[in-house]
Amino acid sequence: MISKILIANRGEIALRVLRACKELGIATVAVHSTADANAMHVRLADESVCIGPPPSRDSYLNIHQIVAACEITGADAVHPGYGFLSENAKFADILDAHGITFIGPTADHIRIMGDKITAKETAKSLGIPVVPGSAGEVKPENALEIAREIGFPVLIKATAGGGGRGMKVAKNEEELSEAVSTARSEALAAFGNDAVYMEKYLGKPRHIEIQVVGDGEGNAIHLGERDCSLQRRHQKVWEEANSPALNVEQRMKIGEICADAMRKLKYRGAGTIEFLYENGEFFFIEMNTRLQVEHPITEAITGIDLVHEQIRVASGGGLSVTQDEIVFSGHAIECRINAEDPRTFVPSPGTITHFHAPGGLGVRVDSGVYQGYKIPPYYDSLIGKLIVHGRTRVECMMRLRRVLDEFVIDGIKTTLPLFQDLINNQDIANGDYDIHWLENYLAEPA
């Protein structure tokens, strides 16, 4: 059994994990940089340890400091949240060597899914449909031959990729060699690894991802999908569950393919299998071996607390539900509230002079900020998530419109006005959008 969890993260997700620990009667340790001494999760945790100066590499990414904080406080498990060390296999290995439970998958599974070529090969071997593309790495000398086989347009992607970096489209043979060399140099600069691979470039897909949870013993469930097509520069902005594009049969079919793959893999913990979806077909792009930012919409439609499940399976307690006990109910939408200009997305750190969170039936606000809180400039700009649930998509949208009017965050710029625009848009109302929709919308004059 786990008795004390160290939360190796900050912001809203640290608070999210802390809440789950409290409900389960597990003691909590917050770690924080000097810039985060006044953060909400630090105030609410049973104990806290300062692990370094503001830059992430010296604090939230500093494995030695985090392990030392575990030793000092006697924490027997670590929850990594998302980002930072959550998909770092070395971190999982080091914790293991210290006899500390990593609340997540095995280091091997993190490694497999962290390399995109291996991830794709593994997914394919487990029966998951993948995007047509190169078998393994593409070198400049064989790029043309492979591209002709796949058919243009093609996408060059970094095998160590993340955050949409190191990706280049080649529409035809003329563009190919430059796309390959640019992708390789970007990949080298961003990830220290210039290996790239090639995929068929899909023109107007939706981004649809399946939530899975496994117990590491060969039992696994899926919790349906999330549609995260509304993105800006590959960053998700608005997510919904279920996807407006899928019916029940499609959902259960792709969900079962994913759950079955996780059973074969003996996957442990929460994970997300990401697909592009076009013309009724799913194409695997990657798997994230952690809790995701947008997990609350899945919680809203299933009633299942994903952090509880993570902690249960990490402590050997197994899953709390079987697949046939899961009931999908209603519709949920999440809006990511960033401290940014709503049109230019320039970060807007500073002091929140007035903060009022909306409430009422079907409303959840996950945020670590409060009135008087000073947003530090060192970290990503997500300051909160607004999650709204309704019995139908129409009811959910009506509720979201009401809730957006109630939300007050003064003193800084936020992305709230963007959502107030989107909620009145006809395409959004119809659920009629693909992964390029938001970029095109933002390119139009406001």
Ligand code: ADP
């Ligand atoms: P990263 O890990 O860098 O985020 P992904 O493989 O998850 O990379 O891809 C990020 C985004 O890039 C996807 O959500 C989609 O918008 C776009 N994308 C990826 N692969 C393709 C493809 N084959 N065709 C069209 N768009 C793609």
